[in-house]
Amino acid sequence: MTGIIEIDHLSKQYGSGTKALSDVSLTINEGEIIALLGPNGAGKTTLISIICGLVVPTGGTVRVGGHDIRTDWRAARRMIGLVPQEIALEPFEKVINSVRFTRGLYGEGPDDAYIEQVLRSLALWDKRDAATKELSGGMKRRVLIAKALAHRPKVLFLDEPTAGVDVALRREMWQVVEQLRRDGVTIILTTHYLEEAEEMADRVGVINHGQLLLVKPTAELMDEFGKKTLTIELDEPLPEIPAALADRDLSLTEGGKALRYDYDTRAERTGIARLLGDLAAHGITVRDVSTRQSNLEEVFMTLVTETQDEVTA
Numbered sequence: 001m002t003g004i005i006e007i008d009h010l011s012k013q014y015g016s017g018t019k020a021l022s023d024v025s026l027t028i029n030e031g032e033i034i035a036l037l038g039p040n041g042a043g044k045t046t047l048i049s050i051i052c053g054l055v056v057p058t059g060g061t062v063r064v065g066g067h068d069i070r071t072d073w074r075a076a077r078r079m080i081g082l083v084p085q086e087i088a089l090e091p092f093e094k095v096i097n098s099v100r101f102t103r104g105l106y107g108e109g110p111d112d113a114y115i116e117q118v119l120r121s122l123a124l125w126d127k128r129d130a131a132t133k134e135l136s137g138g139m140k141r142r143v144l145i146a147k148a149l150a151h152r153p154k155v156l157f158l159d160e161p162t163a164g165v166d167v168a169l170r171r172e173m174w175q176v177v178e179q180l181r182r183d184g185v186t187i188i189l190t191t192h193y194l195e196e197a198e199e200m201a202d203r204v205g206v207i208n209h210g211q212l213l214l215v216k217p218t219a220e221l222m223d224e225f226g227k228k229t230l231t232i233e234l235d236e237p238l239p240e241i242p243a244a245l246a247d248r249d250l251s252l253t254e255g256g257k258a259l260r261y262d263y264d265t266r267a268e269r270t271g272i273a274r275l276l277g278d279l280a281a282h283g284i285t286v287r288d289v290s291t292r293q294s295n296l297e298e299v300f301m302t303l304v305t306e307t308q309d310e311v312t313a
């Protein structure tokens, strides 16, 4: 199956000598949402910038909708919308004019019916005559999306759409992305938040040091790595785990003062209730409990270690 984006053996070495991408190959299917995860400097922005024609690769090819981004760049660019990380809007410009203007930049004729549709779908129609400086942070981000959609692209890049925004705004952005998915737009987003990838993406690609370490359906990645840890602080330290609880995935920590229980958040039964009941039945009294979910950093470290193991095996 051919994808809407086909990245083939892509490499980029900047003039400074930095190797930002090494031999990256990836096919992105029409209508899917793919999240690119990776720490700072991993190469995510470089990858997006190459596909969008802003950075020239040193090796490999990219095709968007079958159009080579270098030899057929005009057609390739037309299929793409980019929502940058930084909010850069002309403060006194009216929302609707700012979107019309971007459409014009792509050489597209006026189409106010389509622009109305975009503004309505992003809940910006009521604000169409407001100056962008009067808008909230969330609305400004939505204006950036409206501008990126102004020329009816089939593919939308969202570069860290929720970096530095509060939880409410993050949820609002997720809803906007969900709406775009329903409209059939293919979305590539970069993020540092595993939760964001889990919420929105069909597939996740992990990048580190310019290499695409893996690409997996999100559900699979979460099954493998989305573990949660329950720490049970005990009233009295335990010398060892009681034999009756030996079959549980338990370990003693903090010199016996706490029990650690790793469980899968997706499992139908986490076993927590049964575990707490069994502890009580064995006369083990609990002082406090706390939970912690593995974050991207830990998932990422697991992946990096595994990949290195595979290379050296």
Ligand SMILES: Nc1ncnc2c1ncn2[C@@H]1O[C@H](COP(=O)(O)OP(=O)(O)OP(=O)(O)O)[C@@H](O)[C@H]1O
Binding pocket: 014, 015, 016, 018, 019, 020, 038, 039, 040, 041, 042, 043, 044, 045, 046, 047
């Ligand atoms: N214009 C440039 N000139 C030289 N080196 C660059 C340039 N742009 C990026 N780099 C380097 O390339 C590497 C990859 O950077 P890139 O911005 O693609 O990473 P990123 O994954 O997007 O990071 P972040 O999460 O911080 O946005 C880094 O080492 C960076 O310093």
